[in-house]
Amino acid sequence: MRFSRLYAIIILLLITLTLSSNEKIITLEEAKSLALEHNNLIKVSKEKVRASTQTKKSLFTNYLPKLEVTANYLLRSEATEMTLEGGYLPTYNFNPNTNELEANLLINPQTNQPVFGDDGLPIFNQYALFPDKDLEILPKSGFTSGISLKQPLFTGGKVTSAYKMASLGQEASLLQLDYTRENVLFTTEEAYWRLVSLNQKTKVTRTYLNLIQNVLDKVQDSYDVGMINKNQLLQAKVKYNEVSLLNQEAQNGLELATMALAQQIGLPLTQIMQ
Secondary structure, eight states, X not given: OHHHHHHHHHHHHHHHHHHTOOOOBOOHHHHHHHHHHHOHHHHHHHHHHHHHHHHHHHHHGGGSOEEEEEEEEEEOOSOEEEEEOOEEEEOEEEEXXXXXXXXXXXXXXXXXXXXXXXXXOBOBXXXXXXXXXXXXXXXXEEEEEEEEEEOOOOOTTHHHHHHHHHHHHHHHHHHHHHHHHHHHHHHHHHHHHHHHXXXXXXXXXXXXXXXXXXXXXXXXXXXXXXXXXXXXHHHHHHHHHHHHHHHHHHHHHHXXXXXXXXXXXXXXXXXXXX
8 A cells, every 4th residue: 555655656746847847849840841841852852853853854855956166276387298109001092083191001013902011901002290299288287177057857756755754753852852841841750759758658658767766775774774575676677677678778779869850850869859
């Protein structure tokens, strides 16, 4: 009976101390706003939207004419020397009857046919000597420019198909972004309320543990002076161990819940609890 009244007093004190605690968690709206701003999944989805939009814009330019302007400038700082190799050139005779040039070939008098050399080429009666010629190109600057305009008229549907695929890719990335936002908000709210629940549970178990510790100290003093028996002391110690275990479990759960929410909203652990 004595312990029943004692536990009732403990519960009343527990509720009072818990309600008077100044420690609080960031608000749900703050958590959602931070999640939309810092969550990595949303950042990845936004990057995909940006990439698909740029791809669509790039492919749309294939419908437009393309203007190309080129310019080149050449500057020679030194003269260029080269030799034009000479040789023997075949000769031709003018035929006044046909007004054409005819090859001055060597004719075999027996066969009345042109004579061919070992290389299989016909032999001429006379050759003209063309001597080697040394050339020198003097330094001179040069500038060239050009402009062109291209307009695709028919590409077999290639441009249109590519643009349609890019448009579908952009729409899909936008839908994926909306889905990711909703999923992140849902997960954030779930993690937030789990943290709130475990935070309250930790406050309760911590306060409860402190009160049980005080009770255990008084029970120990009563046992030392012979006011209670050892069985009552052991009951108090068992109760203390039970509450201590509950407090440790609540504390571990609170740390995990804090880490989960911090990951969702991109804040350090120390800023979750204010």
